[in-house]
Amino acid sequence: MRSFLVAASFLFVAGLLFSTATTAKPVANITTMHPHQFAHVVTDASVPVGWTSFCKAQPAECEAGRKSEETIAIDSQHKEQLRQINSLVNREIQGVGDDDHYGIYKLGIINWWTYPDDGAGNCNDYVLLKKKLLV
Secondary structure: OHHHHHHHHHHHHHHHHHHHHOOOOOOOOHHHOOHHHOOOOOOOOOOOHHHHHHHHHOHHHHOOOOOOOOOOOOOHHHHHHHHHHHHHHHHHOEEOOHHHHHOHHHHOOOOOOOOOOOOEEOHHHHHHHHHHHHO
């Protein structure tokens, strides 16, 4: 299991590096763009409430790590490992809403993010587990 987690961590970093390398580039000449092509910025976005609560409950999971300068090529083997982690989590975790699972609305909580340690969770819980397996 440890070797799987190490491999999954490697893939996560590789995926981050790959996505950074393939991110859309800025437009060279912005004066040729029409002003209605982008939404008007009204205010800064805030952090999701669920993430804030998760970090308060598990601060070690939210500490910023060191950034790596290493570049990793995503070959077919790495893509397959990413697919395996994605499939594993999607297959093993039963989808269930936070209120049905934890009764959060009765507790006055609007959104709850946590690891699906009991085999059930919603989309946020899926993401947290995939991140943990990959990092």
